[in-house]
Amino acid sequence: MADQEQAKLLIINPNTTQSMTQGLRDALIPLTPPGTHLTFYTAPAELGASPAISDISTGIQSAQACAKDIIYEKKLLDVYDGFLVCCFSDHPLTHALREHTKKPVVGILESSIVHALFVGHRFGIITTGTGYGYIYHKDVKNFLGATSDRFAGLLTTGVGVVELREGDKETVERKIKETSVKMVGEKGADVILLGCAGMAGMEELVKGAVRDAKLGDVKVVDGAKAGVEFLAGLARLDKASQKKQ
Numbered sequence: 001m002a003d004q005e006q007a008k009l010l011i012i013n014p015n016t017t018q019s020m021t022q023g024l025r026d027a028l029i030p031l032t033p034p035g036t037h038l039t040f041y042t043a044p045a046e047l048g049a050s051p052a053i054s055d056i057s058t059g060i061q062s063a064q065a066c067a068k069d070i071i072y073e074k075k076l077l078d079v080y081d082g083f084l085v086c087c088f089s090d091h092p093l094t095h096a097l098r099e100h101t102k103k104p105v106v107g108i109l110e111s112s113i114v115h116a117l118f119v120g121h122r123f124g125i126i127t128t129g130t131g132y133g134y135i136y137h138k139d140v141k142n143f144l145g146a147t148s149d150r151f152a153g154l155l156t157t158g159v160g161v162v163e164l165r166e167g168d169k170e171t172v173e174r175k176i177k178e179t180s181v182k183m184v185g186e187k188g189a190d191v192i193l194l195g196c197a198g199m200a201g202m203e204e205l206v207k208g209a210v211r212d213a214k215l216g217d218v219k220v221v222d223g224a225k226a227g228v229e230f231l232a233g234l235a236r237l238d239k240a241s242q243k244k245q
Contacts (some may be wrong), residue, residue: 046068052161110221120191124152127195164198177209
């Protein structure tokens with residue numbers, strides 16, 4: 001497929017931490033779907049975005065900063081064919097972009113859940129920090145349309161968002177392993193969702209911890225990777241539909 005016919009996807013890190021954007025780049029570039037081109041975007045600190053999104057306030061701040069930059073300053077809605085918002089929540093930026101474009105916009109929480117429902121019976125989320133657990137539970141319920149036994153729940157690792165990429169590697173990996181084992185052993189999940197964009201590329205770490213604990217195999221879903229695949233398909237269908245009109 002010629003370059004000009006490729007579906008151009010904007011991969012959005014809605015916080016200002018460049019190492020997290022680089023982690024997404026490292027994880028996603030090797031998996032770029034055929035006929036697509038990925039461009040990576042980091043939230044602008046100068047417009048008020050924060051280094052990490054850890055609560056409702058920082059979520060709103062990041063959405064306002066990114067929306068202003070993407071929609072009005074850089075007019076990127078006209079440049080790209082699809083948009084992936086890489087924050088594991090029902091991030092307000094997802095809805096803001098959908099209000100201003102009919103092009104596909106996907107959030108990584110949404111893509112994680114869809115992927116999990118396809119490949120397993122019961123999914124659980126491991127996430128960063130102390131987490132805002134109530135919000136995550138509400139977001140999952142809202143997406144599924146009801147409470148469901150297929151959601152095993154959420155566990156926090158105690159690792160900060162920035163710490164995932166810039167903290168002590170041994171400590172980070174130990175906490176993620178412990179949390180993963182607890183999710184399978186105590187919560188009964190057979191699919192684990194990586195509940196932070198900063199966890200991109202940590203699938204094998206989680207799988208290995210569960211195997212080492214003699215709990216068998218567990219499937220691990222990286223929402224950014226799932227999101228790119230879903231978004232690429234949607235964008236290609238959208239472009240094909242426009243050509244027929």
